[in-house]
Amino acid sequence: MNDPNGLCCFQDRIHVYFQYCPESADGQGNRRWGHYEGEDLLHWTYTGIMMSPDCKWDRDGVYSGSAVEDQDHLLLYYTGNVLYDGDYDGILAGREGNTLRAISTDGRHVREKDLLLTPKDYPADCSCHVRDPKVWKEEGLWHMVLGARTRENRGIVLRYQSTDGQRWQYVGRIQTKEPFGYMWECPDRFVLEEEEFLSFCPQGVPSEEFRYQNVYQSGYASLTEEELGVFTEWDMGFDFYAPQTFLMPDGRRILMGWMGIGDADYTNATITEGWQHCLTVPRELYRTKAGRIGQRPFREWRRLCMHPLKWAANMAVPAPFVLEGRAAGDFSITLAKHLHIDFDQAQGILRLHFSSPELGAGRKERRVRMDGCEEVLVLVDSTSVEIYLNDGEVVLSTRYYPGEGPIAVSMRGIDGDIWPMEGMEVKYLAT
Ligand code: FRU
Numbered sequence: 009m010n011d012p013n014g015l016c017c018f019q020d021r022i023h024v025y026f027q028y029c030p031e032s033a034d035g036q037g038n039r040r041w042g043h044y045e046g047e048d049l050l051h052w053t054y055t056g057i058m059m060s061p062d063c064k065w066d067r068d069g070v071y072s073g074s075a076v077e078d079q080d081h082l083l084l085y086y087t088g089n090v091l092y093d094g095d096y097d098g099i100l101a102g103r104e105g106n107t108l109r110a111i112s113t114d115g116r117h118v119r120e121k122d123l124l125l126t127p128k129d130y131p132a133d134c135s136c137h138v139r140d141p142k143v144w145k146e147e148g149l150w151h152m153v154l155g156a157r158t159r160e161n162r163g164i165v166l167r168y169q170s171t172d173g174q175r176w177q178y179v180g181r182i183q184t185k186e187p188f189g190y191m192w193e194c195p196d197r198f199v200l201e202e203e204e205f206l207s208f209c210p211q212g213v214p215s216e217e218f219r220y221q222n223v224y225q226s227g228y229a230s231l232t233e234e235e236l237g238v239f240t241e242w243d244m245g246f247d248f249y250a251p252q253t254f255l256m257p258d259g260r261r262i263l264m265g266w267m268g269i270g271d272a273d274y275t276n277a278t279i280t281e282g283w284q285h286c287l288t289v290p291r292e293l294y295r296t297k298a299g300r301i302g303q304r305p306f307r308e309w310r311r312l313c314m315h316p317l318k319w320a321a322n323m324a325v326p327a328p329f330v331l332e333g334r335a336a337g338d339f340s341i342t343l344a345k346h347l348h349i350d351f352d353q354a355q356g357i358l359r360l361h362f363s364s365p366e367l368g369a370g371r372k373e374r375r376v377r378m379d380g381c382e383e384v385l386v387l388v389d390s391t392s393v394e395i396y397l398n399d400g401e402v403v404l405s406t407r408y409y410p411g412e413g414p415i416a417v418s419m420r421g422i423d424g425d426i427w428p429m430e431g432m433e434v435k436y437l438a439t
Contacts, residue, residue: 011027043116291305
């Protein structure tokens with residue numbers, strides 16, 4: 009499974025679609041959309057493949073997109089990938105990223121597909137890489153943003169408008185003053201506490217010691233008219249990319265990301281079992297005092313908790329569990345003997361690192377500058393760890409492969425609770 013698509017609430021259900029490549033665990037094969045449906049954020053049903061390449065406009069892949077409810081229908085806007093036969097670079101020639109709309113009445117099946125935009129409808133300076141429509145309605149108008157790479161290798165976002173959700177007009181672009189990567193994927197525009205934001209995934213941004221440490225980036229910036237604010241990464245761990253947000257009926261803005269990334273120089277040990285990747289837990293977004301976006305794991309996680317265990321410096325706890333602690337100065341947490349979370353107060357550096365290549369399947373180290381780190385919440389599952397620091401001002405996610413049995417936990421400089429948990433419920437209507 010790859011990135012989440014079409015996150016939405018429709019007909020009293022939460023819908024989580026995702027890029028799915030069932031033919032092979034290493035992603036060789038055409039992309040489809042798989043589908044999970046939630047009664048709430050804890051009880052899910054997998055209903056199977058929802059969309060597959062089956063027309064000439066999406067014949068080489070049903071790529072990423074978004075969902076909008078309209079008059080009892082769910083409209084799914086997505087990219088139809090088409091590759092030409094022949095010797096092309098796939099950047100300046102040989103590929104189409106068509107924008108399509110699929111209509112569903114139940115969220116599980118597609119009734120029809122329409123072609124909305126083809127390469128001739130994109131600005132002439134765009135390369136063949138234009139994709140991942142995010143559509144929303146506001147004040148009687150329909151809006152769309154699309155990720156794009158120009159022919160001169162600049163990442164940008166294209167903006168379109170429509171009065172009916174079907175006929176679209178190009179109205180401009182969003183870009184940074186200075187070039188920032190060669191391609192921007194998976195844009196998401198949303199409003200949080202009355203401020204407008206653009207989330208996007210730039211590719212081709214050079215790595216720095218404390219920033220942009222992954223092969224591709226994923227972050228957000230405030231958006232005013234066509235001005236973009238400072239780009240801030242969503243997650244500083246090894247495994248996070250292409251998130252989307254949606255609104256819950258109770259007003260919470262939820263973000264879910266792909267706990268994976270393409271083209272990384274580390275891997276996932278489950279490939280030999282025929283699968284890889286997962287999504288993050290749903291995260292509640294809020295605005296921090298500093299005007300940035302904080303992320304808290306969905307509050308329903310507490311409903312999965314059993315009795316807390318007595319805190320000790322060394323423990324062995326079956327996953328999943330949450331470690332909820334407070335620190336004052338330096339601390340360190342070690343999971344499964346070789347995954348370390350270390351905070352050095354004097355240097356103001358938080359490090360997530362592996363001391364064995366097996367546990368991290370090739371992951372080494374990620375670093376974050378932090379003036380202080382008092383609040384620590386770690387969601388520990390059997391192959392994934394999500395670390396929320398200072399009430400989610402900084403988040404790091406990673407996969408790890410500890411094997412069967414309880415997870416060894418050792419801690420220094422930190423005090424709090426360990427909550428053993430039940431898993432979320434996932435039923436299967438399809439395999
Ligand atoms: C993000 C992405 C999207 C694209 C999809 C294809 O990981 O590259 O830009 O639509 O995956 O699977």
